[in-house]
Amino acid sequence: GAGVSQTPSNKVTEKGKYVELRCDPISGHTALYWYRQSLGQGPEFLIYFQGTGAADDSGLPNDRFFAVRPEGSVSTLKIQRTERGDSAVYLCASSPGWSPNTGELFFGEGSRLTVL
Amino acid sequence: AQSVAQPEDQVNVAEGNPLTVKCTYSVSGNPYLFWYVQYPNRGLQFLLKYITGDNLVKGSYGFEAEFNKSQTSFHLKKPSALVSDSALYFCAVRDLALGSGGGADGLTFGKGTHLIIQP
Numbered sequence: 001g002a003g004v005s006q007t008p009s010n011k012v013t014e015k016g017k018y019v020e021l022r023c024d025p026i027s028g029h030t031a032l033y034w035y036r037q038s039l040g041q042g043p044e045f046l047i048y049f050q051g052t053g054a055a056d057d058s059g060l061p062n063d064r065f066f067a068v069r070p071e072g073s074v075s076t077l078k079i080q081r082t083e084r085g086d087s088a089v090y091l092c093a094s095s096p097g098w099s100p101n102t103g104e105l106f107f108g109e110g111s112r113l114t115v116l
Numbered sequence: 117a118q119s120v121a122q123p124e125d126q127v128n129v130a131e132g133n134p135l136t137v138k139c140t141y142s143v144s145g146n147p148y149l150f151w152y153v154q155y156p157n158r159g160l161q162f163l164l165k166y167i168t169g170d171n172l173v174k175g176s177y178g179f180e181a182e183f184n185k186s187q188t189s190f191h192l193k194k195p196s197a198l199v200s201d202s203a204l205y206f207c208a209v210r211d212l213a214l215g216s217g218g219g220a221d222g223l224t225f226g227k228g229t230h231l232i233i234q235p
Binding site: 003004033035040041042043044045046048056059091093104105106107108109110 | 150152157158159161162208222223224225226227228
């Protein structure tokens with residue numbers, strides 16, 4: 001499709017398990033973002049990729065969270081030793097690149113993670 | 117640090133009436149400002165943005181927003197509401213004064229305002 005694709009749309013896991021969430025951005029978009037949206041809150045920035053490199057990972061809450069984008073396209077957000085507090089909707093967004101003339105992010109529908 | 121406040125959790129408007137969804141921001145430099153909308157079971161969609169220039173910005177679906185630097189506000193408006201406008205609306209900001217890193221590359225979003233248009 002033409003939009004940002006995220007899989008799985010829903011993931012239920014047990015505390016302590018490992019989870020991977022995948023994002024397939026719009027073709028040609030060099031910038032990719034991960035956000036986390038908890039119930040009743042706005043999206044919270046996690047990490048930003050420009051190409052293959054993580055240009056800004058300051059929003060990752062702790063070292064259990066890690067993200068990769070090895071070929072500059074698809075990205076995977078990895079969460080180790082999941083905790084109940086990790087339950088949220090994880091949003092991926094892409095854009096042609098961060099510049100004054102862009103700034104518009106194209107969001108996927110999100111991956112809802114529930115940690116039991 | 118940059119921040120956004122949306123003081124209303126919910127706004128109720130009768131169909132055909134004008135609507136306003138409020139947003140105020142705090143940045144150290146000049147702001148980029150955005151409005152996004154989230155329909156049920158759909159991803160966030162871009163509505164409009166203010167980068168520079170005219171304070172009144174027009175966007176998708178007949179929405180507009182007015183940048184007011186003295187009041188640090190960027191309220192979303194529409195002259196005549198439709199039932200289909202009912203959704204969750206998010207205001208977001210990025211501080212132009214910040215370089216890369218430290219969370220500056222991402223947008224800072226408000227908590228969102230539920231807009232309910234009553235037939």
